[in-house]
Amino acid sequence: MSVDMRTFLAHVELANPITTAAGCASSGRELAQFFDLHRLGALTTRSITMAPRAGRPTPRMAETPSGMLNSVGLQGPGIDAFLERELPWLAQRGIRTIVSIGGGTVAEYSELARRLADAPGVTALEINLSCPNMEDRGRVFAREGSAAAEVIASVRSIMRYDVPVVAKLAPDVADIVSVARACVDAGADALSMINNPLGMAIDTEALRPSLAAVTGGLSGPAVLPLAVRCVWQVHAALPGVPLIGMGGVMSGKDAFQFVLAGACVVGVGTALFHDPYACLRIERELEDLLRARGLQRLADAVGLAHRPPGSAPRHLMVDSEESIP
Amino acid sequence: MLTTRRVDAYHALTVVAPGIAERYRPGHFVSVAVGGAYTSMVTRRAFFIHDVKADYGGTVELVFTTGGPGTAWLAERRARDTLDLVGPLGRPFPLPRDPANCVLVGSDYGSAVLFPLADALLARGCRVDFVIGGAEAERVFGAMRARRMAETTTLTTEDGSLGLRGTVTDALPSVIADTRADAVYACAPMATLRAVTAVAMEFDIPVQVAVEESMACGIGVCMTCVLPVIGEDGATRMVRACAEGPVFRGERVRFEDVGTIPFDALGAPGGGARHVS
Numbered sequence: 001m002s003v004d005m006r007t008f009l010a011h012v013e014l015a016n017p018i019t020t021a022a023g024c025a026s027s028g029r030e031l032a033q034f035f036d037l038h039r040l041g042a043l044t045t046r047s048i049t050m051a052p053r054a055g056r057p058t059p060r061m062a063e064t065p066s067g068m069l070n071s072v073g074l075q076g077p078g079i080d081a082f083l084e085r086e087l088p089w090l091a092q093r094g095i096r097t098i099v100s101i102g103g104g105t106v107a108e109y110s111e112l113a114r115r116l117a118d119a120p121g122v123t124a125l126e127i128n129l130s131c132p133n134m135e136d137r138g139r140v141f142a143r144e145g146s147a148a149a150e151v152i153a154s155v156r157s158i159m160r161y162d163v164p165v166v167a168k169l170a171p172d173v174a175d176i177v178s179v180a181r182a183c184v185d186a187g188a189d190a191l192s193m194i195n196n197p198l199g200m201a202i203d204t205e206a207l208r209p210s211l212a213a214v215t216g217g218l219s220g221p222a223v224l225p226l227a228v229r230c231v232w233q234v235h236a237a238l239p240g241v242p243l244i245g246m247g248g249v250m251s252g253k254d255a256f257q258f259v260l261a262g263a264c265v266v267g268v269g270t271a272l273f274h275d276p277y278a279c280l281r282i283e284r285e286l287e288d289l290l291r292a293r294g295l296q297r298l299a300d301a302v303g304l305a306h307r308p309p310g311s312a313p314r315h316l317m318v319d320s321e322e323s324i325p
Numbered sequence: 326m327l328t329t330r331r332v333d334a335y336h337a338l339t340v341v342a343p344g345i346a347e348r349y350r351p352g353h354f355v356s357v358a359v360g361g362a363y364t365s366m367v368t369r370r371a372f373f374i375h376d377v378k379a380d381y382g383g384t385v386e387l388v389f390t391t392g393g394p395g396t397a398w399l400a401e402r403r404a405r406d407t408l409d410l411v412g413p414l415g416r417p418f419p420l421p422r423d424p425a426n427c428v429l430v431g432s433d434y435g436s437a438v439l440f441p442l443a444d445a446l447l448a449r450g451c452r453v454d455f456v457i458g459g460a461e462a463e464r465v466f467g468a469m470r471a472r473r474m475a476e477t478t479t480l481t482t483e484d485g486s487l488g489l490r491g492t493v494t495d496a497l498p499s500v501i502a503d504t505r506a507d508a509v510y511a512c513a514p515m516a517t518l519r520a521v522t523a524v525a526m527e528f529d530i531p532v533q534v535a536v537e538e539s540m541a542c543g544i545g546v547c548m549t550c551v552l553p554v555i556g557e558d559g560a561t562r563m564v565r566a567c568a569e570g571p572v573f574r575g576e577r578v579r580f581e582d583v584g585t586i587p588f589d590a591l592g593a594p595g596g597g598a599r600h601v602s
Contacts, residue, residue, distance in 0.1 A: 023548070024546055024547070025546055026545055026546040026548065030544055030545035030568065031544075033544075034544075046548075051592060052591050052592035053592040054563045054590045054591060054592035054593045054594075055548065055563060055592075056586070057584055057585045057586050058539075058549070058550075058551060058552070058583070058584050059539060059549075059584075060548070060549040060551070061368070061539060061540070061541050061547065061549035063366060063367065063395075063541075066365040066367065067367060068367055068368055068541060070541075070547070070549060072547075072548045072549065075551065075563060075592070076592075078592065212584065221365075221367070250367075270367055272542070273368060273369065273541045273542035273547050274358060274368070274369060274542075275358070275409075276542075276544055
């Protein structure tokens with residue numbers, strides 16, 4: 001029996017729930033030499049900015065226990081080159097593409113949305129809210145509901161109605177649910193979480209911070225429990241909102257945790273650095289796990305862990321009861 | 326995995342990997358997952374390929390030194406263990422179209438990548454001369470093999486325990502002059518590559534350098550292994566050592582700016598209007 005892996009990100013149907021996390025698949029071409037990108041539920045691009053960005057100085061990466069720190073600084077080609085070269089390449093091949101955008105002001109996000117509104121091949125727009133707000137002393141938009149909502153409301157009003165706007169939230173906040181609620185109230189069709197929490201490592205030989213930028217985003221299995229907690233809390237508060245869960249997914253079991261916590265799409269990031277084929281493997285493992293638990297549809301597992309203790313799981317296959325002694 | 330052995334101060338691993346061996350060109354590298362299935366080490370380690378042989382359907386040999394827990398784990402692997410390899414990665418060394426006199430410069434285990442290159446150059450009728458160095462005699466890699474292959478081999482050590490006392494760059498000008506070299510190929514730490522490039526530019530001959538930058542993925546997606554390189558159009562870009570490299574034309578690499586974002590690099594902070602008004 002095959003499990004129905006289809007999922008909906010707002011009203012957009014994806015063939016399966018696995019997507020690449022923003023900034024972990026570069027332009028897409030790099031991964032295409034390993035596998036057919038059509039086998040992804042969707043490919044999420046790196047965060048596209050207005051102007052080309054050279055990013056941060058090196059060293060940009062430090063390995064930490066069960067994770068890594070990065071401070072790439074949104075290195076990328078800028079919107080012009082993206083629309084000229086990268087998006088058409090994906091669109092011509094019919095690859096489902098979630099375009100991530102990042103800006104320093106509300107006006108910059110709005111301009112990016114305007115440029116992308118008529119571009120073919122945008123399946124959904126993900127708003128990277130972990131960018132420093134130039135108009136608020138460089139504090140990131142995601143740290144406060146009102147700043148995040150301002151960006152989302154502006155982008156939502158510009159973007160075509162049939163392209164879902166996804167707000168990407170950061171875990172470095174006192175109350176992620178309030179930021180999530182503010183984004184949804186401002187018109188976000190879906191939420192994705194988590195962006196990298198900030199971390200730091202110190203080189204004990206050089207007696208200096210390991211990263212040139214001093215602090216960096218922590219990713220990998222180290223952040224998995226933090227991310228699952230965020231998805232759980234937001235799904236509990238806003239059960240009707242589609243969630244993209246991500247943070248340290250290395251296996252189908254990790255992805256299953258996100259689904260059970262309430263995510264209908266799961267992002268794979270750091271695992272791609274370790275294993276270029278990670279997305280396909282995780283999708284297969286997730287399907288096997290669903291089948292083993294007697295779940296015929298992925299949709300039936302979304303948020304399943306929220307059911308009260310003692311209540312029977314719904315939607316179980318009849319023949320699975322035979323295995324119960 | 327086939328064999329593991331110590332070579333002087335280094336470890337050499339031979340791995341049966343027909344797919345990699347078949348597509349290999351000198352200058353390619355592979356990335357290796359370290360620590361086993363449930364490891365806490367999430368980034369791959371990148372190594373240049375030292376040798377490719379046709380035995381067992383195709384083997385590749387890697388040379389490395391143990392610097393951290395990842396390479397220490399790798400050094401403990403034994404015959405018949407399996408290893409997770411991705412490759413061949415990167416852009417290989419370009420070879421001269423016509424026979425030319427080539428000087429190959431390597432220090433520490435960087436010289437490992439030069440031997441398959443020398444084979445390819447010799448097959449094209451090139452003259453090959455080696456300059457190989459290290460801090461001490463134990464860290465000079467492949468001196469014997471270089472002597473067998475090359476017209477001349479110059480060895481240098483900083484403590485004078487083998488060959489000339491000094492660095493490879495001290496010996497390079499006279500080797501270039503004596504051999505009437507047409508081109509230089511180098512693989513070494515960044516500071517040495519910078520000096521080698523300066524020497525080659527003084528002689529006005531092309532130099533190809535293979536750089537070692539710390540990288541997480543090796544396949545071009547993590548964007549951590551970047552360095553400033555001047556492009557065909559004269560503009561400096563932060564390019565990935567793994568995807569655009571690891572081999573670059575030496576004079577194109579802005580060695581003095583490695584580890585920074587030069588102010589005139591494409592997309593550098595403050596370089597023009599970054600935000601719409």
